Every structure is written in C-alpha cells, then in structure tokens.
Amino acid sequence: MIDTLNLTRKFGDLTAVDGLTLQVDEGEIFGFLGPNGAGKTTTVRMLSCLISKTSGEASLAGYQVDDPEDSLKIRKIIGLLPENVGLYDALSAYDNLDFYGRLYECPEARRRENIEHFLKMLGLWDKRDVSAGQFSKGMKQKLAIARALIHDPKVLFLDEPTANLDPESAKTVRDFILQLKKEKKTTIFLNTHNLDEAQRVCDQIGIFNGKLMALGTPAELEESVWGNKTVVQVEKVTDAILSALDKLPLKSMVVDEGRLTIDVTEADKENPAIVDAIVGAGGKIQYVTRLSSTLEDAYLKFVRQEK
C-alpha cells in the first residue's frame, strides 16, 4: 500500500529524511519510531502529498506522490491526524466533522452515519454540539482522529496520536486503532516515540533517526539486541556438564560462575535438550530463563548509532 525507495527530503543543508526505503502492506499497522526532530513528520507530509520530496520515489496504492493528478487521488484515500490537531475552535464537534465530510464528497447519509459512529466510538457523541474550543486536549485529539476517518480512508497517518493524553484517553485511542484495523482493514502509519504504544499495536516497526536504522516486527527488533539467548542457573558448573553441553550443536556459550548463557537458534527445540544434558550430567538446575531485551533496548541501540 505504501512504498518508498530512497525517499529523501532536504531543507537547505539539512537532510531531514535520508534515503528512506520501506514497504507497508495493506491492513498493516506500521510504527515509525524515532526521537523528536528525527524527520517522522516530514516523512508523513511527503507521503500525504503536503510537501515535495527532494529525490527518491514514493507511492500510495500505486499512485505517485509527486504527480499532480495522482496527488489528488492520494488525498482522497488518506486520512491525516497531524501533530497539531488543527480543529476549528468556533465550530461544534459535529460541524468540524461535517465540513471535512463534505470536502471529501461523502454522501450526506454516509457522512451522518460516520459522524455518529465515530463520535460514539470515541465517547464524544453527547458533546457533538459543543464548540471544539471548549474541549480538553484529549477530546480534541479524539475529535481530530474522527475527522481523519470521516471518509473511510484506506490509509491513515497518525502523527503522535497519544502525545500528551492521559493514560485512559491514550488507551481509548490505542483500542480504537486496533478496532479500525480489525473492522475496516485500514492501513495505519503511526508516528510515535511511545515505545509501549508501538509494541502494543504495530505489526511492523521502523526505527528512524534521519534514516531508517532498523525495520522489523517488535519481536524481531527485540531479538536483534541480544539475539536469542537462554540462561541456565545451576548450583555448580562441573566438567561433566560442560562436556555434555559440548556434544550439543550450540552456537556459543558463556559461563559465569553458576550461570550459563547459551546462544540458541530455536529455543523451543534446543532448550529441552540443554536441560536434559545438564540433568543427565548430574547438574542441579535452579532456573531456566530467556535473556530478553525490550523494544526500548532496541530503540536506544539503533537511535544511538551514527546516522
């Protein structure tokens, strides 16, 4: 659904986005993780046909972002929640959504249905006649999400959707994103620096800091920090245990007093054999655990790498 090849944007001497190549499939939630100023918003703006690219290629649903005719077609099928929500404070919640629905040429019946549907889903239906200016930050954020969805877009760009929200509102938004994927198969491009959020909702994550530092599923990225390691704590490491483990096709092993840290490829197959070998050699196992790294470890590792 979204394809980029060496997508680059420069502002004078500053390269905000450097050679970004990625592919986001239809119905996928793609998390674009990176620190402030990493170029995430610039990327979304290029993909939404709001600003031009300096070089490279980018397309959505087969339409090229830099083709003027395709650009209008792209803008018909995307929804955008920008960093600044940009609601009309003087207009009611209903009028804000109705205005955008009309600009997207939604038939009146579908417009009304969608306004009611999304406002109810986000808990704002009772406030539909209240001016957006009277809304709290969280309510504005939810209203802006409803605005981005009013025309049933195929691709939804969310730029920091839960930034500055209280935990309850953030959870409502996260649940809503998952519900959208489930019910409408919307492709979602999620800009965030909230690692927990990315881990909970994203199918694929790109860690970005000017250029793409890593790309994969949350599990793959976690694994990329430490690899797949099993830790076995035994009462005492004996020669018999080491000799028994030597006979197994293990990639590597580090012994630290009673702690064996073993590199495994397929933990579910290799771990039982490791345990059997140690027990068979008379070892007393105190515990067996997987050496786990988090998405945070992966994030920090990659963003700290030289650009």
Added chain:
Amino acid sequence: MKLNKSWIIAGKDFKIFRKKKRILYALIILPLLLSVGLPLFLISTLESADPGEVAIILNAFSFFYIILAYILPNSLAAYSILGEKIEHSLEPLLATPLTDGELLLGKMIASFLPCVAMIYLGSVIFMALSDVTTGTLYFPNWTMAFILIIAVPLASILSIQLNIIISSRVNDVRTANQLGLLLFIPFIAVYILLTTNMVSLNILNLLIVSAVLLIIDVALFYVNKATFNRDKILTKWK
C-alpha cells in the same frame, strides 16, 4: 476546479465569522456609521452650499463606497487565511482533495459576499437619508448604480486578494490589516481629486477606474495561485 468545494470552504468561514464578534462588529459598524454619518454631515453644509456644490459633495460621498469596498474586507480576508494559520488548521485542510484554486476561491467568496452585502445595505440607507436631507431625488442615479454593481465588487476583490497575499507572508492579523490598509492610499488620492473638483465622478471615469481594477484583480488571482506554495506554507510558516 469544483465550485461546490469553494462554497463549502466559504460556508465554513461564514459560520466562523458569525461567532467572532470582533469580525462581526467590523463588518457592521463601519458601513452603518458611514451611511448615517455622511447624510448628517450634509445637513451642516446645506445652508451655505448651492445645489451644484451639494451635487459635487454627494458625488464625492458616493466614491466613499468604493473606498469602503476596499477597507471592509480587510479584517475578514486577513483572518480567512491567518485564522487557518493561527489555528493550525491548514495542514489537515491541505491534506484533503482540494486544489489551490478551489481553496483560494472559497476564501475570496467568504470575504466578498458579507462585505458587499453590508455595503449594499449601507448604500440604501445612505441614498434614502441623502434624498430626505436634501429634499431632492438625487439618488438612485446611474453613477451610484455603476459604483455599486461594478466598482464595489472589483474593489472588494482587489482588497481580498491583496490581503490573501499579505496574510500568507505575515504571522498576525493586525500586521496584515495594517499592511492591507496602507495600500488604499491611491483610493484616497482619487477621493481628494473628486472633492476638489479636479476630476468628476462620471461614467467614463468610473469605467477607467473599473477597468484598472479588473486588470489588477485578474492578474492578482494568477499571482495568488502561482505563489500559493503548500510546501512553503507548511515548512516556513511559524
């Protein structure tokens, strides 16, 4: 270019203007003050002036409506673009399938219609009060009809387009207003020529003024379209 999209933009702006008291007062007060004030001023000059002088004064007063057509859209047009800028609503708006022409035309309609409607209402009051004050049926006449039907819309469009250009380059409504008002000096110069009777307000002169306004209006529309740069708006506007 789809006209209905421009109307949607204009309709949204009308709703916002109705809720912004400052804009609403600016729109109502000036035409009413002028339309009631000018005939009142006339009363004080009636005793010393002969009918010929009264006709010159009324002619010059009629030209005020062209000046008003330039001044009145100032705050509306400046707010129209700057309001979007201040509320950060341009980014989601530009992400919709809306062309630059549709957006600019919508913004022009939003400022144009309320201003021209108020000028027409004010001019009816002015003409009625002037006729009552002088005791002659001076209005309506062809000059005033030409002013209202041709010159007022053209002057309004000029003001709106200049304001759109100015407001896309400054960051607050007041600065945009002040810069916009600076550009009405040529209108004042014409007014002075009229009151000193160096130029008369006849149909030929009005045709010349209107032709100049029309040429500038058309040129400015293309300038606006060509200089409305989404990239710059989103990356340079603070």
